[in-house]
Amino acid sequence: MNNPGLYHMLFVSTALFFIGVYGFFTRRNLITMLMSIELILNSVCLNFIAFNKYAWPGKMDGLFFTLFIIAAAAAEAALAIAIIINLYRSHNTIDVNAAEEMKY
């Protein structure tokens, strides 16, 4: 149990990423799948900040990448929820198995 550094941060972000992947595989509800995607995006943000702090302390590029990821994630979440609401209106459910008209 030494002082936490880059490797500890990478452990946390990797664990968070694969927790999100597990959630994305097992969930069948669109909102919970969106939550898993948010977890994945968050783990990437944490990765950028950790590398910026420990590997290139004088620079700020990782910080800007994180800012842009957060902006893109906000746009993505808003769009996804608009689509989910629309799907609920037409199908009365938000289960992915119910929306497969375009599958075959």
Next chain:
Amino acid sequence: MTASAIIFYLLAILTLGSALLAISTRQIFRAAIYLLFTLIGMAGFYFWMHYEFIAAVQIVVYAGGIAVLIIFSVFLTQRSGELLPAQKGSRKFFAALAAFCGFALAMLQIIKYPFRSESGSDTGPTVAAIGNQLLNLDVSGYALPFEVVSMLLLAAMIGCIVIAMRAKPEKA
């Protein structure tokens, strides 16, 4: 163990524990609240690394914006008190296996690779420095991505309105 290390481990437990609960609970509203705790834990990590600006952005955009958006969409689309349907055991098992194998592979590579790890400064970048570089037109500046992101947000806003707009009932 210093106080800083103890805070790091507490934050890690909070973040990973609530993330696990968020993807495993069968009550969707609780999942949203656990996700909120995960996002706050991430903001705590940014504070811990002295990136106060990113922590503030994380709290405002994620914990304040996206979490509320998700909670509202849960209210709009789910009946209260209804459990999510349970998944098949085999699907859960194979998803866990895939996630664990990916995690083990990634961690193996990370541990083997000698990163250029410095202890890092105790003070993060100031907001003035961030603003200067963000709106700089030099090679190292980020003025163009900044404008592109503003266009993206505008396009997303218009797209959301168009998608979620109720179609007018057609006149006979």
